[in-house]
Amino acid sequence: MNKEVGCSQDLVKETKEKRGKKPLQMRKQRRRDTVDSEPKMSTMLEKCGGGWRWRRMTVMEDGSDPMGAALRVRDACTVGLEGSPNGQWWLDSIGNVLNGASFERVGSRQLAGLLIAVWARRNLKQYIGDIDSAAVPCGFGRAIGNKGAVGLRMRIYDRNICFVNCHFAAHMEAVDRRNEDFEHVFRTMTFNSLSSGLLAAAGSTSAVQLNRAANATNNRKPELSEADMVVFLGDFNYRLHDVSYEEAMELISRRRFDRLREKDQLRAEMKAGRVFQGLREAQIDFPPTYKFERNQAGLSGYDSSDKKRIPAWCDRILYRDSQSVSGAQCSLECPVVSSISMYKACIDVNDSDHKPVKSVFSVDIAHTNEITRRQEFGKIISSNKKVRSSFEELQVIPESAVSISNIILQNQDISIIRITNKSMTSTAGFEIMCEDLSTAIEDERVLKSRERGSTGFPNWLKVTPAIGIIYPEQTVEVSVQHVDPQSRQLYDRVSWNRWSEGTPEKIATLILQITGCYSTETKSYRVNVSHRSSSMAHTSKSTSWNGSQMWSESLI
Structure with a gap:
């Protein structure tokens, strides 16, 4: 369905007669004055519904800024169906014809006079999902929607099917322009989640599509090329x-x-x-x-x-x-x-x-029937000892050890956590996260929670590396350090709250997770970290831990 946009000479003539005739010399002089002193006004008549209406757009023709002129045209003229019921009329009319025939509309998209809509049988609707829409203007400056395409993409039985309605450049000699219109549509059509059944305003659609087209110069694969099936239909205008x-x-x-x-x-x-x-x-x-x-x-x-x-044969269906x-x-x-x-x-x-x-x-x-697939997969695992043994091996977590479970930090001293992979054959992965972020007073009562930095640890704590792999029979050293405001800002780019001499003890609990390369299971260790200010240093000396002698307990 293509909206008619053009100029009617008879209507223009009639309009001039209504305005009254002026002497020829006066009209010529007025034209010269307009050209010399004002931007040229291009006037377009637009057929909308049952009648014609004027649309006027300003085009600067001094040659100084052709791209700016194109953008001004785009901003000044919205070739769409603003206020026109045509698009909705078609949807309602087709819906009424299909009413009682067990069909339901699953999606539609409109750009100016282009409209595409899809109805599906209700008993098939449960197999249809992920319905997305797109619109690409191909008119003046690739911004006006009198030419272009609208599309719907949907997943049917887990396969992507696309339908694209097109209206390309007219006239016998415009073969190359029609080819370019197709190329532009194919490469720049980008689908978005369908938020409404009918999008009648063309202005915002055109602006969005201009941005997409500008970004289409990268190596991104066209979305239409990734569909399992594509149907192109419409007025291609080939002669x-x-x-x-x-x-x-x-x-x-x-x-x-x-x-x-x-x-x-x-x-x-x-x-x-x-x-x-x-x-x-x-x-x-x-x-x-x-x-x-x-x-x-x-x-x-x-x-x-x-x-x-x-x-x-202007009107075609290709697939x-x-x-x-x-x-x-x-x-x-x-x-x-x-x-x-x-x-x-x-x-x-x-x-x-x-x-x-x-x-x-x-x-x-x-x-693929997923229920049947899972059932058959389960039968294979349960009946085949070799397959079952392979899966059991994949779930194995390499035996490991962590050198310390409690760390007390003073000043900017660095404490080391040694993580050992005891397996002779399997590689292990590790990741360290923070479970508890708090500041405690001397009676161990939690006073308040502290913010995490971008690393996921308290702003006062630096842990490196926090993730990695450990080869068989190898050990990885992880450094744990209290950081001062200046170094922390460089390390984390996070705002710092100063701690005074009387600041109470800072406490954090690190959770260290060990996993196999192919396993979804993990083994966890808990490491308690605290920092005391210099005024409390004398109390920490008698309770400090020897990292080389202490081994942590694992959490099952």
Whole structure:
């Protein structure tokens, strides 16, 4: 569904007559004054609903800032359906037709006159999830939504399926621009979580897409290329070349569509690999879908005006699935295999200059039944001793030892925790975290909690390294140190609260976890760390621990 944007000469003429005629010389002088003193005002008429309305945008044409002019156009002109019920009207109308047919709309997305919506049978909805939407403007400056694409991505039976509705550049000679529109859509379309069923405002959508397009110059893989199946549909605007109006009409009357297909721009561009790479289309056995006079039935409605636009298959449906070669069978290696059982135009529809095109797909999707998979996996483990033994070995935690369980820090002295891997064959991993952060007074009553630094330890405590691996029969030394304000700021970039001479004891509990390389199980050790100010140093001398003699107890 494409909103009509353009200028009506008759309406412009009528508007001028209403404003009143002015002498020719006065009009010419006013034009010169406007060009010399003011920015040029480009005026556009926009058909919205049942009537036309004016939209005016200011374009600076002094040549000083072309990019700025494009941005001003984008800001000044929102080509959308602001206040128009057209988009919602289509959703409601289709919903009413499907009402009672066990269908439910699962997603929709709109950009200006482009609208895409997907309905699914209710009994299939439980297998559909992760519904995301996207919009890419391709109009003036890649910012205006009169040309572009809207898309929906959803996960069906755990496979990503994308549907993209496109409207590309018009006119016979604009083949390269149409190819560029496709390339722009394919590379920059970025899907976001669907927050609402219908997004009618095009301004914010365009701005977001401009940012995405700017970031698309990196090596990020296009999201559409990662889908298991993609369906492109819409008004691609490719025409018939090297054929006259009379020749085309004569071939249509004889239903010699095979001769016309040889003149199809899209087929030629796809064959040359310049557009829609990797996609395919069902056989076209219906008349060209453009251009028709409104409200004229049948093939007699082709354009008979002075322009006599050559009929063309502007409206198409192309697709790609998981098949790398034709005829591949559906499997986990080729999870989505599709075929088309019907591809035709709705010639009887006569309220547009285009004829709608419809298609019926048959899609086979391979997916894994997780319940069955777990059951079979459990049977293999329980019945196969070799497999079970391998899993048991993977769960083994290497035997280890930690040299100390209590540390009392004074001043900036460094205490060492030695972690030993006693295994002769297995590598161990270790990680040190902080369980308790508190400041205690002399009677051991907790006074208040202290903030953690960015390392996860108290701001006054430095532990390095806090994570690592230990090879068989090797020992790793971990340093534990009380830090002063200046060194801590350099180490952690965290604000420091000064401690006075009368500051009470600082206490933290370190939890040291040991794990095997492939194990999800852990073995934990607890190491208590405290720091006393210099005024309390005499009480700590009689209770200090000898790190070389003390071994910690493990926590089971």
